[in-house]
Amino acid sequence: MDVTIVLLILLLGAVVTYFSGNKAASKVALLFSAVAFGASLMILNQYNQGIDCGFSAVWMTNPNILFSLKADGLALAMVLLTTVLTPLIILSSFGNNFNNAKNFYALVMFMAFAMTGTFLASDGFLYYIFWELSLIPIYFIALLWGNGDAAERKKAVIKFFIYTFAGSLFMLVGFIYLYQKAGSFQLDKLYALELSATEEFWIFLAFFFAYAIKIPIIPFHTWQANVYQKAPTVGTMLLSGIMLKMGLYSVIRWQLPIAPNAAQELLYTIVGLSIAGVIYGSIVALKQRDLKKLLAYSSLAHVGLIAAGCYTLTLDGLRGAVLQMIAHGFVIVGLFFAAEIIYRRFETRTIADMGGIRSQSPKFTSMFMILVLASVALPGTFNFVGEFTVLYSLFQTNLAFAIVGGTTIILGAFYMLRMFQQAMLGETNAKPFADVSFNEGIVFVLIIGFLLFFGLYPKPIIDLITPSIQDILVHIK
Amino acid sequence: MEHILKEIGVETYLYLSALLFSIGVFGILLRRNAIIMFMSIEIMLNAVNLLLVAFSTFHQDASGQVFVFFSMAVAAAEVAVGLAILVSIFRNLGSIDIDNLKNLKG
Amino acid sequence: METSFVLLLLLAPFVGFLSNIFFGKQLGKTGSGVLGTLAVVVSFFVSCYFFSQVSGSKQPINVHLFDWISLGKFSINFDILLDQLSLLWLLFVTGIGSLIHIYSISYMHDDENIHKFFAYLNLFIFFMITLVVGSNLLIMFIGWEGVGLCSYLLIGFWHKNQEYNDAAKKAFIMNRIGDLGFLIGIFIIGYLFNTLDFNVIKQAVLTGSNPEVAGWLSIATLCLFIGASGKSAQIPLYTWLPDAMAGPTPVSALIHAATMVTAGIFMITRLNFLFDLTPDVQNIIAVVGAITSLVAASIGLVQNDIKKVLAYSTVSQLGLMFLALGLGAYEVAVFHVITHAFFKACLFLGSGSVIHALHGEQDMRRMGGLKGAMKVTFLTFLLATLAISGIPPFAGFFSKDEILMVAFHENKVLWVIAAVASIMTAFYMFRLLYLTFFKEFRGTEEQKHHLHESPMLITFPLMVLGVLSVVGGAISLPGNSWLNHYLEPIFAHAPHEAHHLGTTEYMLMAFAVVGALIGIGIAYSKYIKKSEVPAEDSEITGFAKVLYNKYYVDEAYMAVIVKPIYSLSKFLRDYIETGLSQIIFGFGAVADGLALQGKKLQNGNIGFYLFAFVFGLCSVVFYLFFLR
Amino acid sequence: MSTIIAIAVLGVVCLLAEIFNLRKAIIPITVAGLLAILGMTVTEFNTTESYYNNMIVVNRFTVAFSSLFILLTLFLVTLSHHFYKNRPSKVSDFIAIKIFLLLGAVAMVSFGNLAMFFLGLEILSISLYILAGSKPLSLKSNEAGMKYFLMGSFASGVILFGIALIYGAVASFDMNMIYEASNSAATGDWFYIGVCMITVGMLFKIAAVPFHFWAPDVYEGAPALTTATMSTLAKVVAMATFFKLNMAMNGNMNFAYETVIVIISIFSMTVGNIMALRQNNIKRMLAFSGISHAGFMLMALLNLSNTTGSLFYYVTAYTLAGIAAFAVILYVCNDKDDESITFFNGLGKNNPVMAAVLSASLLSMAGIPIFSGFFAKFFILNQTLQAGYLILVIAGIINSIISVYYYFKVISAMYTKEPNEAKKPVPFEYYVVAVLAIGLNIAIGLFPSCLMDLL
Numbered sequence A: 001m002d003v004t005i006v007l008l009i010l011l012l013g014a015v016v017t018y019f020s021g022n023k024a025a026s027k028v029a030l031l032f033s034a035v036a037f038g039a040s041l042m043i044l045n046q047y048n049q050g051i052d053c054g055f056s057a058v059w060m061t062n063p064n065i066l067f068s069l070k071a072d073g074l075a076l077a078m079v080l081l082t083t084v085l086t087p088l089i090i091l092s093s094f095g096n097n098f099n100n101a102k103n104f105y106a107l108v109m110f111m112a113f114a115m116t117g118t119f120l121a122s123d124g125f126l127y128y129i130f131w132e133l134s135l136i137p138i139y140f141i142a143l144l145w146g147n148g149d150a151a152e153r154k155k156a157v158i159k160f161f162i163y164t165f166a167g168s169l170f171m172l173v174g175f176i177y178l179y180q181k182a183g184s185f186q187l188d189k190l191y192a193l194e195l196s197a198t199e200e201f202w203i204f205l206a207f208f209f210a211y212a213i214k215i216p217i218i219p220f221h222t223w224q225a226n227v228y229q230k231a232p233t234v235g236t237m238l239l240s241g242i243m244l245k246m247g248l249y250s251v252i253r254w255q256l257p258i259a260p261n262a263a264q265e266l267l268y269t270i271v272g273l274s275i276a277g278v279i280y281g282s283i284v285a286l287k288q289r290d291l292k293k294l295l296a297y298s299s300l301a302h303v304g305l306i307a308a309g310c311y312t313l314t315l316d317g318l319r320g321a322v323l324q325m326i327a328h329g330f331v332i333v334g335l336f337f338a339a340e341i342i343y344r345r346f347e348t349r350t351i352a353d354m355g356g357i358r359s360q361s362p363k364f365t366s367m368f369m370i371l372v373l374a375s376v377a378l379p380g381t382f383n384f385v386g387e388f389t390v391l392y393s394l395f396q397t398n399l400a401f402a403i404v405g406g407t408t409i410i411l412g413a414f415y416m417l418r419m420f421q422q423a424m425l426g427e428t429n430a431k432p433f434a435d436v437s438f439n440e441g442i443v444f445v446l447i448i449g450f451l452l453f454f455g456l457y458p459k460p461i462i463d464l465i466t467p468s469i470q471d472i473l474v475h476i477k
Numbered sequence B: 001m002e003h004i005l006k007e008i009g010v011e012t013y014l015y016l017s018a019l020l021f022s023i024g025v026f027g028i029l030l031r032r033n034a035i036i037m038f039m040s041i042e043i044m045l046n047a048v049n050l051l052l053v054a055f056s057t058f059h060q061d062a063s064g065q066v067f068v069f070f071s072m073a074v075a076a077a078e079v080a081v082g083l084a085i086l087v088s089i090f091r092n093l094g095s096i097d098i099d100n101l102k103n104l105k106g
Numbered sequence C: 001m002e003t004s005f006v007l008l009l010l011l012a013p014f015v016g017f018l019s020n021i022f023f024g025k026q027l028g029k030t031g032s033g034v035l036g037t038l039a040v041v042v043s044f045f046v047s048c049y050f051f052s053q054v055s056g057s058k059q060p061i062n063v064h065l066f067d068w069i070s071l072g073k074f075s076i077n078f079d080i081l082l083d084q085l086s087l088l089w090l091l092f093v094t095g096i097g098s099l100i101h102i103y104s105i106s107y108m109h110d111d112e113n114i115h116k117f118f119a120y121l122n123l124f125i126f127f128m129i130t131l132v133v134g135s136n137l138l139i140m141f142i143g144w145e146g147v148g149l150c151s152y153l154l155i156g157f158w159h160k161n162q163e164y165n166d167a168a169k170k171a172f173i174m175n176r177i178g179d180l181g182f183l184i185g186i187f188i189i190g191y192l193f194n195t196l197d198f199n200v201i202k203q204a205v206l207t208g209s210n211p212e213v214a215g216w217l218s219i220a221t222l223c224l225f226i227g228a229s230g231k232s233a234q235i236p237l238y239t240w241l242p243d244a245m246a247g248p249t250p251v252s253a254l255i256h257a258a259t260m261v262t263a264g265i266f267m268i269t270r271l272n273f274l275f276d277l278t279p280d281v282q283n284i285i286a287v288v289g290a291i292t293s294l295v296a297a298s299i300g301l302v303q304n305d306i307k308k309v310l311a312y313s314t315v316s317q318l319g320l321m322f323l324a325l326g327l328g329a330y331e332v333a334v335f336h337v338i339t340h341a342f343f344k345a346c347l348f349l350g351s352g353s354v355i356h357a358l359h360g361e362q363d364m365r366r367m368g369g370l371k372g373a374m375k376v377t378f379l380t381f382l383l384a385t386l387a388i389s390g391i392p393p394f395a396g397f398f399s400k401d402e403i404l405m406v407a408f409h410e411n412k413v414l415w416v417i418a419a420v421a422s423i424m425t426a427f428y429m430f431r432l433l434y435l436t437f438f439k440e441f442r443g444t445e446e447q448k449h450h451l452h453e454s455p456m457l458i459t460f461p462l463m464v465l466g467v468l469s470v471v472g473g474a475i476s477l478p479g480n481s482w483l484n485h486y487l488e489p490i491f492a493h494a495p496h497e498a499h500h501l502g503t504t505e506y507m508l509m510a511f512a513v514v515g516a517l518i519g520i521g522i523a524y525s526k527y528i529k530k531s532e533v534p535a536e537d538s539e540i541t542g543f544a545k546v547l548y549n550k551y552y553v554d555e556a557y558m559a560v561i562v563k564p565i566y567s568l569s570k571f572l573r574d575y576i577e578t579g580l581s582q583i584i585f586g587f588g589a590v591a592d593g594l595a596l597q598g599k600k601l602q603n604g605n606i607g608f609y610l611f612a613f614v615f616g617l618c619s620v621v622f623y624l625f626f627l628r
Numbered sequence D: 001m002s003t004i005i006a007i008a009v010l011g012v013v014c015l016l017a018e019i020f021n022l023r024k025a026i027i028p029i030t031v032a033g034l035l036a037i038l039g040m041t042v043t044e045f046n047t048t049e050s051y052y053n054n055m056i057v058v059n060r061f062t063v064a065f066s067s068l069f070i071l072l073t074l075f076l077v078t079l080s081h082h083f084y085k086n087r088p089s090k091v092s093d094f095i096a097i098k099i100f101l102l103l104g105a106v107a108m109v110s111f112g113n114l115a116m117f118f119l120g121l122e123i124l125s126i127s128l129y130i131l132a133g134s135k136p137l138s139l140k141s142n143e144a145g146m147k148y149f150l151m152g153s154f155a156s157g158v159i160l161f162g163i164a165l166i167y168g169a170v171a172s173f174d175m176n177m178i179y180e181a182s183n184s185a186a187t188g189d190w191f192y193i194g195v196c197m198i199t200v201g202m203l204f205k206i207a208a209v210p211f212h213f214w215a216p217d218v219y220e221g222a223p224a225l226t227t228a229t230m231s232t233l234a235k236v237v238a239m240a241t242f243f244k245l246n247m248a249m250n251g252n253m254n255f256a257y258e259t260v261i262v263i264i265s266i267f268s269m270t271v272g273n274i275m276a277l278r279q280n281n282i283k284r285m286l287a288f289s290g291i292s293h294a295g296f297m298l299m300a301l302l303n304l305s306n307t308t309g310s311l312f313y314y315v316t317a318y319t320l321a322g323i324a325a326f327a328v329i330l331y332v333c334n335d336k337d338d339e340s341i342t343f344f345n346g347l348g349k350n351n352p353v354m355a356a357v358l359s360a361s362l363l364s365m366a367g368i369p370i371f372s373g374f375f376a377k378f379f380i381l382n383q384t385l386q387a388g389y390l391i392l393v394i395a396g397i398i399n400s401i402i403s404v405y406y407y408f409k410v411i412s413a414m415y416t417k418e419p420n421e422a423k424k425p426v427p428f429e430y431y432v433v434a435v436l437a438i439g440l441n442i443a444i445g446l447f448p449s450c451l452m453d454l455l
Helices: A006-017 A021-050 A073-093 A101-120 A125-132 A134-145 A148-183 A189-192 A197-214 A221-229 A232-258 A260-265 A267-286 A292-311 A315-346 A362-375 A382-397 A397-424 A438-456 A461-477 B001-010 B010-030 B034-059 B063-094 C002-027 C028-059 C084-107 C114-134 C136-155 C162-193 C199-207 C211-231 C241-248 C249-258 C260-270 C272-276 C277-300 C306-326 C330-357 C375-389 C396-410 C412-437 C447-452 C458-473 C482-491 C503-529 C542-548 C550-601 C605-624 D004-017 D023-043 D060-083 D086-108 D114-132 D140-171 D174-182 D191-204 D214-221 D222-249 D255-276 D282-303 D308-333 D354-365 D372-386 D390-416 D428-446
Strands: A056-059 A065-069 C061-070 C074-083 D049-051 D056-058
Touching: A006 A021, A006 A101, A006 A260, A021 A101, A021 A148, A021 C375, A021 D372, A056 B034, A056 D191, A065 A125, A065 C199, A065 D060, A073 A101, A073 A315, A073 A438, A073 A461, A073 B034, A073 C330, A101 A134, A125 A148, A125 A232, A125 C260, A125 D372, A134 A148, A134 A232, A134 D390, A148 A197, A148 C114, A148 C550, A148 D372, A148 D390, A189 A232, A197 A232, A197 A260, A197 D023, A197 D255, A221 A232, A221 A292, A221 C542, A221 C550, A232 A260, A232 A292, A232 A315, A232 A461, A260 A267, A260 A438, A260 A461, A267 A397, A267 C550, A292 A315, A292 A397, A315 A362, A315 A382, A315 A438, A315 A461, A315 C260, A315 D282, A362 A382, A362 A397, A362 A438, A382 A397, A382 C061, A382 C162, A382 C260, A397 C162, A438 C084, A438 C550, A461 C061, B001 C211, B010 C458, B010 C605, B010 D140, B034 C447, B063 D140, C002 C028, C002 C061, C002 C074, C002 C114, C028 C061, C028 C084, C028 C114, C028 D140, C061 C136, C061 D023, C074 C084, C074 C114, C074 C136, C084 C260, C084 C330, C084 C447, C084 C482, C084 C542, C114 C249, C114 C260, C136 C162, C136 C211, C136 C249, C136 C260, C162 C199, C162 C211, C162 C241, C162 C447, C199 C272, C199 D086, C211 C260, C211 C272, C241 C249, C241 C306, C249 C260, C249 C306, C249 C330, C249 C542, C249 C550, C249 D174, C260 C272, C260 C330, C272 C277, C277 C412, C277 C550, C306 C330, C306 C396, C306 C412, C306 D086, C330 C396, C330 C458, C330 C482, C375 C396, C375 C412, C375 C503, C396 C458, C396 C503, C412 C503, C447 D086, C458 D060, C550 D255, C550 D390, C605 D140, C605 D191, D004 D023, D004 D060, D004 D086, D023 D060, D023 D086, D056 D060, D056 D086, D060 D222, D060 D308, D086 D114, D086 D222, D114 D140, D114 D222, D140 D174, D140 D191, D140 D214, D174 D222, D191 D222, D214 D282, D222 D282, D222 D308, D255 D282, D255 D390, D282 D308, D282 D390, D308 D354, D354 D372, D354 D390, D354 D428, D372 D390, D372 D428
Parallel strands: none
Antiparallel strands: A056 A065, C061 C074, D049 D056
16 A cells, blocks of 8 residues: 555545535545545554555656655655644534535545645655645635635735745746756655756745745745635635645755755855744734734744744754644644634634633633643643754754744743733623534544643654654755 | 849849838838728738749749749638628728727727 | 652642543532642652652662653653652642642632632642653753743633733743743753753763853853743742732742742752853852842832732742852752741731631731731741741741851852841831731721631641741751751752851851841831831832832833834734735736736727737847847 | 548538538538548558648648647537527538638648648638628627738738748748758848748737737637637647748757747737736637737747647647637627626636636646646746746746736636626537536646657
8 A cells, every 4th residue: 555545535535525515525525534544544554664655657758757656754744744634624614604515625625635745746746736736725715715805805815826826836947947957856866966056046046935935934924814814714724734834844855955055055044034934923913903813923933933943954953843843733723723613603803802701611711721832832732842842953053043033932922822811811701602512622632632642752753754854864964 | 034034133023022012011001991901912912922923933943933823812812801801891880991990909 | 669659749630630620510619629639648648758768768769751852962751850859849849739739728619610720739739740850951841831831820810800811921921031041041951961861961060071061051051040030030030920929829829939939949959060160150140139139128118918028028038049049059048948938838828818818808008906816827927927037946047047148158248138138028027917917907897897717727737837937947957957968969069068157157147136136126116116007009109119119120121021012013013014915916016007008008909000010020020130 | 631631521511511401410510520530630640741742741740730620620610509509591601611721720730832831821811800700790890800801911911921032042832942941051041031021920820929919809809709719729720830830941040030039938928918917808818818828839939859749738738728718708608798707707606617617727728737738838848948048937937927817817706706697508519618628638637648749
């Protein structure tokens, strides 16, 4: 069995969901995504036994393109992240009634398929196709099932689409250029390429455009907050939980090993930029009025830190970045879900209109609180493991980076607790707030359970990703 | 025939037909009456025909003259179609001034 | 065997936390309280067991639980270290913790969320134990942040009041500022020694000294000290502690007086071998400690809220401990931590008892004359007050006196500051005592009517702590210190030779006692003789007003740090964000404008089209044949 | 060769059918005939032969393109059935003209002699003039016909002049001779001026800037099916012929000529895309989009020896997407006066399949994977970069970004806006053509090799 099975299940899931009718769609999608998760666990098991689960077949000969999937620990970790979050995200949407549910869930499944493909592809061209492919479903999800004023939404979503599309086209040029040099899009061929300093610089920059917009690193982030706010929560979760990680993963998988010298050259600039994003995101988040926007900026801050970790080019940086990607994926999905739950009951996302929820729904409050704490990387949560490792790598690069980047733990606590206080605490709200339902509870419990368990025992994940990261580091150094 | 060409020079024919061609082009550019524009196109085509014939003689090769027949036939067909369109325009507009045809733009 | 006991030690409170969170409601109010208390008592007994083991064998116990985080060059394990220092802390954390749990059963009985209260308290004990027993810096950091979290949860326990929530948030964020320092310190140590394990670092420090290390080490210890000053409320991060009094009184007693706030001292003592190598940082610590103690004491002079006075007193006492740490007298600091835990817990619980009796009244101007109605409370309070004021032979006398002695030997200026702070302490503590328990009752009639001694569950812990405040000094008597001896293996350098008790020492003791008595005397003359009652808020003027408003430090922080950040945030949100957005839209607008212009070109005029055609033809020909 | 004859016969059959009152059978007969011809053509794939003194050349290139043209005509004829429902008496004419148009197209790519090229070109053009003006009562159609006619015949004149000059230099219309002449140093300036004029004429036919002005007006004014023909069939015929001409005439194509192509390509892409941003008529929008695609296709000329496959792939992808899009446009705008984008509002609700087809075809044109338009752009850009024109690649990329905006404008109108009219049934032919075309489009996207390796 190789990794194509996961892709096939997800794709099949998308098709079956589409034909299953509006009523059954969510359950069918849940089923298929859960099966995909099971399949990826089996792949993981195989991988741990030392069986190569990759796949490779010739797709075209002219130009020379292979349909090749590489399943090393890093890719598997990201695939698992995708396949575990997808059912959770689908489950989280059970309380919503979407028009045309079959389309909606089919798109969600398709997006999961595309993102999984992005993580697995080891042929640059194939990778690019999956990368772009994941953009279409989220465009429709945000456009059609989003909230708020339709014209505004359209504007935000099209901006997002064009912006990210623009970035990735530059990456495509980079890939084409590399192809001219290497005669292949294969990952290892591209790794082995000897490029001149100028070439590396431009290749690095071309990739950087694509990734900086996707991740996003300031000042390329302007699409983010609006889209997060306007998209339906499921879309926001997909975007923030998984899609951002595509950018970060790609930095590690493609950009750094292909253009290591340029990365070394630009290290200070780019790490500095990423860290500036941490501060910027945190400060902007402080005074947001909309809960989803606040979370969007918090996400900006967190991914800034992750990106900084990636670009330090150290083992700790890369490893911490991957850990933090996984952790952030979970926590941000949880937080957006919390926002969604409040919205389901109060029909508002404005923080000022909330408050006093704690006395009405202790369970929800506790779960939200734990997520907030995980988000500020309290030790004991998985986020801490990642953030600590990343900050340590920043320190190895430069003390100032660590100090400035470290302010995230202060500012993060500042805006998150401020939000929590305004949204949840205070005099009991006049409007009734039902506590979490069973379905909602499951999502929270799974997310929280994951974060806490791996917070105390991250070893399995660390062991999974470390060998592949070391392989990549060989090419970087 | 040959000596005539030698006496006058093939370049001269070339210049002549280039001149005729330019007259046609300027006619098209400057006149606004559709019929006159058609005529200018005919002048252009005939300029080419002249050139083809001249070259045919110059090269002692008949294919050029054959080509002229093709070209004349085509020109006739073309003008027939053009006139048909013009007629329906005239029916609709009552005018064949090309400046009236400005509805499609932007 | 040891592993399972260690797990019992750690997990007992955690299980208590879980069961209180999930089943607290079903257990009933008393039930959850008893459960919570039992959980801590179990830990206390396990600690006693280990204590007896270790003090017998003198061998620290190391337990490896599991691997945790791997970094590039080293990995961090989840290991437990039970040595003399951690056991000492364990004992008083779980011991005082148990007492306060018992106290809370009664104190919090009327609160609807009592099960949560006990859950949080248990969680706090769990994290505190983690902090203390961790064998490396990062596990300590788990506990460190964890207790901060519990502090946050408990300060904001009455979550309907947003001011309390503000206080909780402030505490958490202030702590986090320190935590960043701590974290950076950890990084540097990890970088220098490739380990975070205390014992390994100690070995490394003791065996080799690398000059290159020294520079970094100073930064590391400085950062660690910043961490400690956050948690232990030193200048400039002390402002959260007085605000933290918003929490229920048992919380103030447990977390914000006896245990959590001493974590900074624990950490520095734990890493004494590092701080010994960086005398510059030690000086900073000593100075900061001394100044904190003076500033806090001076603010305490004029506060009217009974818990605020105690809070400033705590800050001040913590300052004294840091002074000792900075002077290298770690064992003295530890000694003071322990005695302080006894008498300060007693004071807080006593004040809680008073507040309980007065149905939430905390302003001393509305108290007075309670000694008749609340005999046990008064008596224990008196003992603890004497202890804190440094009257022999109460516990506080010995510990405080040792600090002063060390200071006298090391630096006279610091000694003067500490001595003044001590005198102030004696004054405001007796001011507190007099205003609360003596003279006439100044509250409402209704309160007066309901005045009563607290129930047994409240007075019992008071009595135990009262007794400890009296005899606690015995663990480290001058000249024959059990504590110094016990802690010896912890320190890189042998503890200061117990000072030879010469004339100077006796002079100093006498001086200290006289100073304390002067403070008490002033208080007596003001509040007993002249029967003064502190002025109402609006009437306070002059320097007293500055003191009463805590030197306006909070306001200054607000104006200098918080407000600018808020304005910056608004500015970024309203201008920069939109501006950046506009830039992106600008590209679109440019294209759009071009499109509009282009539409004019596409004017429908066939003449123009033909002209463009000819123009194109000509330019191509021209370019190809004439420009070439 | 047999292809051309068969097509001519089929055209005559169409006309005869009208005479014998078999009006209803015309379209089925034509479709069947075209299918047969398609099959026949495909079997000729591996033969390389020339006929009539090298007048007609059959090789892989011509067979591949001819097959594509036949396929496109097949689609267009199928669409005709419903489109000309209200004008039954004219059906035979329109179908016959389309078949002759195809004849011209096949002649154009199969030429071995400039005379054949010219004849093919004129057959194609004249058919299109007629089709463009084929609604005699509509002023728009008249205007479109007139504009197209005037400019087209002007361009024909220019091409003819070019041919005459080449003839003057080479003394033959035969492509082999011309090829040799282009490779010899002794060839005079006449020849190059001639090449240049033919180039300009062909640039007009594919609607490249600055010879593009006719396209939007004519596309808008002509009946929708004619627009479909022009934007798909006519454009790629011209492109394929232009490519073939270049292969023959530019044996030593110099740098300056390439520069001209580069500049025109960049301008075509940019002008086409930017102008398309503000269009409200979808046909007009597609006209500008077609201009920008012409710019892309021009890139193929910069790497003549390698790009045949890429060009073929590109035109296939583009035309299939175009046919699918026009099938939907015909469906939506059949009973309307013009083709405003607002008519597409709410199509996603009224008719999800047609909306999906249109979205897919627009996405394909925008160059989004997994639709073949993406691969097409990729292959072309890849070849262009190989030829060393990084600047052109970057321009192409930037233009792709711009183009997304207007394609998505239509898509979001279909899905987000409320429909302004009731549902109406989809004619079966439109449905089949739309789905088939987009299906083929996606299929060649998934298996690009099947086309790329042909040539």
